[in-house]
Amino acid sequence: MIEKGKIWKFSGVILIVYVIIAGLLIPLKSGIESVEPSYGNAGETLKIQVTGYNTHFKEAGNSLRAWLKWENGKAIAATEMIALDERRMNLTFSIPNNLPENTEVHAVTLLIDSEADGTSVLPSAIFLTQTEKVLTAEEVQWVQPGDFSNNGQITFPFRNILGETIRNTYFHVPLWFGMMFLFLFAVIHSIKYLRKGDAESDLKAEAYTQTGIFYGLLGLITGALWAKNTWGAYWSWDIKQNMTVVALLIYAAYFILRASFEDPEKRARVCAAYGIFAFSTLIPLLYVIPRLTDSLHPGSGGNPAFGSQDLDNTMRMVFYPAVIGFTLFGFWLSSLQFRYLRLQKLREDVD
């Protein structure tokens, strides 16, 4: 049987294994990758070719349905649907002469529904232009898209720019959460040291800071990989990226400070003070400044923060365990590092 004190370590590992398996193996929901052409005019018969992702257009057969939907809820159904293969399909719409909104350019949403794939949505899929209102007595068949099918599969949502990289949510974000928890515990141990003067607290603070930096580097690397795939470059001099490097520099300086003392008691005291001071600048650095400037990162510069609409229920089933798992694993790493540091110190004392 597992000892009581070790349960949290095992649960951390089990959660991470679960996150890796579920996070990498659960397929993405089918979606619409692109539409060609993506513009048209009022009154014409519009033929478009749709490229899907993870779709089964051939297999879906007669259950395929497609609509173009305006913002005010009005929609027209496709008049003709020809599946070329599983991922490509030709759609024909007869666009009404008089479009339902009073603007020149209408951004309309494309909806595709089938029993095989469920519903896929591409907002602003097609831009329709109406130069002038035409006075004709035409009867438009407005429909209300509904009666959507549900194929009952467990999937992660498909987001156009993100694609498969949406899985990085289970690694990049929890690593940051874990880093903040580790730095927080380092500060708690620093405060403990200043209050009680116990040498073990100093070593614990050092161990937590080391693992925190390790997590920070991993968070930075996973973030850079994600940025390459979504923003187009590993490093875009985004304020959030820059401030992260600054935060890591602050903690790197902590180790330079540690190395510059001979007397262990003095080192512990000064480094504890620096650790607390550094942590208090971390809050404006990571959470205030990036919100003031333009940034590509969610949660800064007017971009929506990591909010409720960014996660669906399937993602939550993986994301929350990931946060807990990576945090627990970080604590385990720190406790191992602490024991290593303590042994090292014992050897120094013996020598």
Add this chain to the structure above:
Amino acid sequence: MKDLHFILLLLRKEFLLEFRTRSAISGIFLYVISTLFVVYETFVKIQPNVWNTLFWIILLFVAVNAMVKSFVQEKGNRVLYYYSLLNPSHVLIAKIVYNTLLLLVLSLLIWGLFIFFGDNPVKDIGLFLLILLLGSFGFSVTFTFLASLVAASNQSSTLLAVLSFPLIIPIILMLVKISAHALRLIQDTAVSGDLAILVAIDLLLCGVALLLFPFIWRD
């Protein structure tokens, strides 16, 4: 009342010491003048947006050089003497106030020399003076506190730069942003909000420094 009395006494001591050994302060003034001279020799004509960054970077380097010696004198027997007499918070407050005033004078000198050598791109003088004060205070808090750490370690002044430059970034970013507004480089509609954030960062660091300093001071 008694606190204020002690702080003023310590402040007077700082000024007296500085004027008795004039070499340090004249060294800093000379440092400022030669830096400005090098800058104008190499740049010839400075655009306002470059001016904005350059001003704060020069002030940053001047601040590091002026403040690294803050606690160098406080060594050995004299510390023991102070320690038995004084409250550590008073010592730190006196040092921070003294360094703020020193930096304020130095930043006005840098600004004056910039005007003398070139021209004055600052449009909103009141706002610029306000951020000179807030900037001097923020620099002074950070550098004074970290100088006390460095002084404890018997290390060279590079350690102060390594420790302080990453920590000063939130302050300097806010300063550059607000001063860009004072130079009318950008139209910042939320300038009062930015000022509030700058004040908040300054006060946060000052509070944490005051809490931690007694542990450094105790030797």
